[in-house]
Every structure is written in C-alpha cells, then in structure tokens.
Amino acid sequence: MSEALADEPLPKGVLEVTGPEGVPLRFDAATVADRAVAYLLDLFVVGLTGIVLYVFGVFSTVFTGLAEPLALVIAAAWLVWKFYFIGFEVWWQGATPGKRMMGLKVISADGSGLTLEGIVARNLTRDLEVFLPLQVLLAPEQVLGDAPWWLALPTGAWMLAMNALPFVTRERTRAGDLIGGTRVVRLPKSALVRDEAVRHSQPPGAPTADVWTFTAAQLAIYGEHELETLADLLRDAETGKARPEDLRMVAQTIAQKIGFQGAAPHEDPRRFLRSFYEQQRAHLERQLLYGKRKASKLDSP
Amino acid sequence: MIDVEPVGSRAKRKELRSVTFRREREGQWQELDALVERALKKGLGTLSEPELRRLPVLYRAALSSLSVARRTAMDRALVDYLEGLAARAFLAVYGSRKGTRGALRRVLFEEFPRRVRALAPEMALSVFVTALGAVVAAALMKLDVGWYDAFVDPALAGGRDPNADSELLRGALYGEGTEMNGGMLSVFASSLFVHNAGIGMLCFALGFAAGLPTLLLLFTNGLMLGAFLSLYAERGMLFELVGWLLPHGIPEIGAIVICGAAGLHMGRAMIAPGRLTVPQSITAAGRRASFVVLGSVVLFAVAGLVEGLFRQLVTDDLVRYAMAAFNGVWFFAWLLLGGRRRRERGR
Numbered sequence: 001m002s003e004a005l006a007d008e009p010l011p012k013g014v015l016e017v018t019g020p021e022g023v024p025l026r027f028d029a030a031t032v033a034d035r036a037v038a039y040l041l042d043l044f045v046v047g048l049t050g051i052v053l054y055v056f057g058v059f060s061t062v063f064t065g066l067a068e069p070l071a072l073v074i075a076a077a078w079l080v081w082k083f084y085f086i087g088f089e090v091w092w093q094g095a096t097p098g099k100r101m102m103g104l105k106v107i108s109a110d111g112s113g114l115t116l117e118g119i120v121a122r123n124l125t126r127d128l129e130v131f132l133p134l135q136v137l138l139a140p141e142q143v144l145g146d147a148p149w150w151l152a153l154p155t156g157a158w159m160l161a162m163n164a165l166p167f168v169t170r171e172r173t174r175a176g177d178l179i180g181g182t183r184v185v186r187l188p189k190s191a192l193v194r195d196e197a198v199r200h201s202q203p204p205g206a207p208t209a210d211v212w213t214f215t216a217a218q219l220a221i222y223g224e225h226e227l228e229t230l231a232d233l234l235r236d237a238e239t240g241k242a243r244p245e246d247l248r249m250v251a252q253t254i255a256q257k258i259g260f261q262g263a264a265p266h267e268d269p270r271r272f273l274r275s276f277y278e279q280q281r282a283h284l285e286r287q288l289l290y291g292k293r294k295a296s297k298l299d300s301p
Numbered sequence: 302m303i304d305v306e307p308v309g310s311r312a313k314r315k316e317l318r319s320v321t322f323r324r325e326r327e328g329q330w331q332e333l334d335a336l337v338e339r340a341l342k343k344g345l346g347t348l349s350e351p352e353l354r355r356l357p358v359l360y361r362a363a364l365s366s367l368s369v370a371r372r373t374a375m376d377r378a379l380v381d382y383l384e385g386l387a388a389r390a391f392l393a394v395y396g397s398r399k400g401t402r403g404a405l406r407r408v409l410f411e412e413f414p415r416r417v418r419a420l421a422p423e424m425a426l427s428v429f430v431t432a433l434g435a436v437v438a439a440a441l442m443k444l445d446v447g448w449y450d451a452f453v454d455p456a457l458a459g460g461r462d463p464n465a466d467s468e469l470l471r472g473a474l475y476g477e478g479t480e481m482n483g484g485m486l487s488v489f490a491s492s493l494f495v496h497n498a499g500i501g502m503l504c505f506a507l508g509f510a511a512g513l514p515t516l517l518l519l520f521t522n523g524l525m526l527g528a529f530l531s532l533y534a535e536r537g538m539l540f541e542l543v544g545w546l547l548p549h550g551i552p553e554i555g556a557i558v559i560c561g562a563a564g565l566h567m568g569r570a571m572i573a574p575g576r577l578t579v580p581q582s583i584t585a586a587g588r589r590a591s592f593v594v595l596g597s598v599v600l601f602a603v604a605g606l607v608e609g610l611f612r613q614l615v616t617d618d619l620v621r622y623a624m625a626a627f628n629g630v631w632f633f634a635w636l637l638l639g640g641r642r643r644r645e646r647g648r
Contacts, residue, residue, distance in 0.1 A: 284375050
C-alpha cells in the first residue's frame, strides 16, 4: 500500500484493494443481506437441477430396468451441489448466477487475479458454514449427539461464531473468504456528470467571459468542501432541482462572506455563482500545484 | 503566501487545468466504460481480439488519470466517476485468471501430489492419529471385547460384532447375506463415493476449528478400523479381511488421511501463524490445501467404484490382493512421483 488514500481508517463495509499497478481502489463490500439473497437464488438453481436430475434418473431406471442411470444421477447431483459455485466462479470471473443477479463479484483480497485455488478454498467450507450452525440452532442433538456439556458448549459456540463472522468483520468476510483470501464486493457504479466549469453552450477551449473578477484574497476564503457543495448546487440548478431563491440566497451569503460589492448576486445569482465557481476552482487547483491543500473554509492556509 | 496578481484575469485567459485534463481523456474513459460494461455483463469472451488487447491499456490509462485526479482535481464528481470506472475495470481485468488448457490435468497430476508431499508433517500426524486409534481399539478389545460396540456404530456393523459366529463374519467378506443384486451395485458405488467424499471435505473444513475436530474425526476413524481388524484377527480371518479391505481401502483411507492432513495444516496455520498475521496465515494455508482436497475427491471416486463394484463382484482372495497391489502402486506413484519432472525443468 504505497499510496494510501486517506489517513483515517476505512469506514465499515468499505475495502481497499491494491492491484499490481499499485493504485489502491475502493470497493463496497457486499452486505450480508445481498449475499444471503444471492445464495438463496443459487440454492434454488442447484435444487432445481438436482430435482430434474433425480426425476430423469428415476424414470430412466424404471423404464430401462438398469440401475446405472440412477447411480450416475446420484454422483452427478452431488457434483453439481459441490461444484456449482466453484464452476461458475471460475467460468464467470467470480460470479454465480445469484451473484450476477444481485450485482456482486468475488475478488481476491490481495489485488492479484482471482485464482482457482482461492475459489476452491472459499467454497469448501460453504456447507459447513451454513448448515451446521443452522442445525446447532434448530436441532442440536443431531450435531452434538450425546456429547458432554463441556464438549457440546464450545463446539456449538464455535460454529455460531463462525457463522457470525460476516456480520462482525469490517469487510464482511465469511470463513470461506478468509480461507480463500477472497472478498465479495458490490459492482461499483460509474456515471460521468457534466463539468460545471465548462461553458456547455460554447465550444470547449473557448475563453470564458467573466463579468466579475474576484481577487486572490476573496478566493482564499473557501475550500474544497464548499467548492464541491457549490458544484452540486449548480448541477441541481441545471436540472431544475434547485429553486432560483435558493441560488440567490447562496449567492448573497457568499458575496457577504467574501466582501463582494455589487448587485450581481441579487440580479443574476446563477451567472454569479458559476463565475465564482470557475475562479475558485482555478485558484484551488493552482494552490494545489504549490502543494497547498485547503479542505474547507475552516482550514487555515 | 497570498498571490498579489488578480487571479481572475488569468483564469479568463486560460482554460482550467482540470477541464483540459478531462477533455483530453474523456474519449478514452468512455471507450473503457463501454468495454468494461460488456465484459462484466456478457463476459470477457464477447470482446474481440483487438478489444481484449485494448482493455488493459485503457485500464492503466484510467488508473493514471485517477491517480492524477485524486491529487489535483477539484471536481469531486470527476474523481468519483474515475474511482468507479477504475474499480469496474479492475474487476473486468483481474476478475479471474483465464483457465488455460489442461488446467485440470495440471492440478491433478502436478499440483495435487506436490502439495500433498509438502504437507509431510501433517500427513505424518494424520497417519499417526489414525494408527493410534487403531492400536487403542485393538488393545482395549484384547482386555474386553465389549469395547467393540463403543467403536463401531451398530448400524454400520450390520451384525458383524463379537457375538456373531465366524461363518457370518466370513460371509460378510464375500458378499453373502446382503440383499444386493447385481444391478444395484452401481448405485451402491456412487452412494459410497458421495458419502465418503463428503466426509473428506468435512475433515478439511473442520480444520477451521484449529484442527481439533479433524484430529477427533481421524482418531474415531482409526478406532473403527482397529476394532474391525481386531475382531477378525481374533477369529483367525485377518488375511481375508485385509484382502477385502485393501483394494478400496488404499484410495479411501488414503484420501481421508490426506484430507485430514489438509485440515490439520489449516489448524496449524491458526495456532502457529509464524511471522504472518492469523488471517494471512489461514489464507495461505487454505489456498495450499484446496487442491489437496480437490484431488482427494478423485481418490474417493475411485475408491467408491472399487468398493461398490469390484469388492462385491470379486471374491477370490488372490485377485483381491492383486488389485490391492495394483492400487497401491498407482496410488503411491501418483503421490510420490507426480509433478516432480516439471519442477526439475524449472530449476
């Protein structure tokens, strides 16, 4: 992690992965609910396949009088059950049908490519993780038998603890993920919104015609956080989500804070704000080249 | 330091750096976006050859854009977009390593034996615990044959217990007294495979509880084995029993011992992670052990066929011993010799 994104620790449910290129990328870990739904969808597919196989096997055996079709079906259904997840995660680059429907993907936690051994390892404990704790909860006598309490208690507690792993870990890691070195993430979304510093009516690169010029002292007051808020407001104004009164109020607040003289904030708040945004951004970007970053108006430099 | 020059005038003359930055690269980003969208929705296979070559190039360009934007861009929306784009492209590019041709052959005949050999200490412990179970069972049965019931589940024994007469015990070895007609043998074989392979996988997965349940499972397996051997030895039928047991026992008991070793390896990784953190250690051990379990599934399949078909159909002791020898040869040759050649070539 040569280039950590931030000094503060990552929030829960967010994981950072550094690929071979050395640029850390952030992913949202899939929630337990998402994964449970994906798993149920997959179970449904596996169950259906199993039923179809068994019906086929039993019918073939009854009609031909041979036992071999049934024997094959027993083995095949087991193989489907055990290798469905491994097969799809290899074939579909870390997604099963259920995961694909839920927009989830398995990745390697260390940022290298997802390997076959990682996929196999993460799926070997799957049944143990899901069904044994369920049994411990619903019918403990089946799992623990007549074991004495000093054996039954830690065993049951261990199984439940293993099941609780994805609920308590920061990256929602289940035991299989730990063993395989994998994580399940949500597919990130990406949509490019327009840049508010570009005059969209003009050809790109044309000089911007500002009516108002702000001094360096005036631009030194706000920081990146305020700039960002202003960009959001301008975007909202474009789509009609922000009312003209809001713009006017913001423009007047800014004018007052930076000591701007004139009627512009009152008469044409939108153009005033856009103009201020452009120059504020140019100022902050230039300061950044000097190595000075101003996160918000509360920042001192 | 405060700039004395009016900043606004300069901004008027020149386009913003970040605007130029975006204008120059936007086309590439959108091209990457479209490729990634298709790769994630329909699979990498739907991309054409030139597109596949283009993908990593565009991905690296997007990463460099992201690095620059994170440090210099004041447009958070742009940075967010690039974060999302780069992350999606990462998934498309590093989703999984493409399975090369012959991956299964490589795993079975090179990786599997090599990794089993690398587990030598765990294998030794696994064999030792199984043997210990067998010796303990045999010793206790010398004192009192009543111990038999404690070691062998009556449902599994099917009447083969110390109270049974020798004829019944002998008959059980040669397929007498069972209701099995020839046709159902294949079903029997595949049920055995499914049952045993499931136990093997459990043996590995239980390693996640520090390997203790794995030890317990191996020990009880040994107890059962010892009780059986001791019962038949007492009646002077050890030779017949071994002939009955070995043909399928070599792959089957071998596979259980191997899966047990894999589970113990994981337990060891949890208890003694060495220089790694515990999660790192578990991951490393789990990945190493995964192919071992995969190979064992094949062993269980072979054992199921031998146990379900051969053992029921062939009742001649000598043929059984010949089969046992044959199984022993390929089993040990596979584990001891497999995957050695490539390693030497690599040196």
